[in-house]
Amino acid sequence: MSLTQTRFDLPPGEMPTHWYNILSDLPFELPPDLPPQGGTHSADSLKVQVPLELIRQSTSKKTEIPIPDEVRAIYGQWRPTVLQRATRLEAALDTPARIYFKYEGNNTSGSHKLNTAIAQAYYYKRAGVKRLTTGTGAGQWGTALATACHAFGMDCKVYMVGVSYRQKPYRKVIMQMYGAQVVASPSADTQIGAELLASNSEQGGNLAFAITEALEDALSREDTRFCIGSGESYSILHQTIIGLEARRQMALAGEYPDIVIGSLGAGSNFGGIAFPFLRDRLRGESQVRCISVEPSACPKLTRGAYRYDYTDSSGVTPLQKMYTLGQAFTTPDIHAGGLRYHASSKLISALRHHGYVEAAAYQQRQIFASGVLFSQTEGIVPAPESAHAVHGAIEEALKAREAGTSPVILFCLSGHGYFDMAAYDAYMAGQLEADAVITDEQIAESLRRLPNVPNS
């Protein structure tokens, strides 16, 4: 019996040496960031939190940005990651579509986030920073940054949303294994956290508050900087290694995707897999469709507005033009915590606005059904966030079956779900509640509170 090849591996020596910078191929200018309206800093002086080198990467027009040798050396512990054809999933769906996925969960952090955490920690280290703080929700970003800080001999403190800290104790353990100090937010370690705890009000915390605590910590120590996370343009740049590898692996398979799919939080894994293919479309060399998949409980690209908004709830960040539900929008509790951000990054948003990116939104139960089917057929339990991409691929494969077409579908399986078994348990027990219905009025009400920017 001959075996169909389903794995497509790149030898270590063929790991990309550069990230791909899509800014060099955009046929339009990104709308400029604007100063915040009315918000002022209480600090006496500006303390720069981000190394200039990362900002240079966010504005450069060079097509290729070199990956430092020190970063590549650490990438080599788990990269190049595998590209697989999901033949058993295809058979289960009885679809003529050919489905491929790029798996990014095979590292300690369990997700793609380590790709940028390693790069960011490297640049902070080079800038003389000894200690990083950050906020994390479900813990994927915190785990990635803890791992990266350890790799470069830096201290790390993670403010983890209190409810996740208690619900996902093993995330905390991994971060601690890598030497990070992890506290539940709100915490008594910061003034703002202590005040909230003393007021005995909201104790579960949220990501915006954890970030605020991490920033207060960083501002209070000279050796420390705050590392914001994975939604910045430079983060998406670092993630393009996913799509760059996938291009070469698809060529090994003798294929080129008709459709590329990724789940959407702020946009880093979606951009990571899609941009190196979108490059061909921007250059008129392909008609590849790039589809982002988001939860219907947080439908920023499908139902949000392309407007100027703040990137967090502090009201003192620069305004960025992006698809947003408004920073006042409260996303209902869903298990894909990494996709609850109220907006999409300005880069993904602009591509959507100009018609280069499609968007779809699905309900939580649909997502988990697809997650279970993927586990059964392909042997990897997807993170709830990643299961959005799985579901998007399944939807496209089913459409192909109905239409009698056989597209090549590629999606990013951005992480594994082995820390999310409580969510799968709830789904299997039939206890997963249906998503709250987001009404047009709810979105409109939130959007009414957006900053008023004339002529935008």
Place this chain on the structure above:
Amino acid sequence: MMLQEYLNAPLSRSEIATIVKNILISEAHINIRPEAISEDEALHSELLRITSLSFLGIILSLEEALDISMEDELFMKTQFRTVGDLVNFIDQLYRSR
């Protein structure tokens, strides 16, 4: 002074201050003349509203305008409170090219 000599002459501190202020005006999206900004003006004042993130964009613009390059290690160590702090930092960097 011959024309070529004049063109090659290094910028004065006052000329650098004007360049810095013009870039601050552009970043703050305000419509005033550079000489209307005092060097004692705080960068995060109601007038300029510079944040630590937008400040980075300003630094990159200054690098391009003056053909200078900043090392992160020096830059992240420095505290910037007023327009004058920034002008002094850029002036020093410009002269040590």
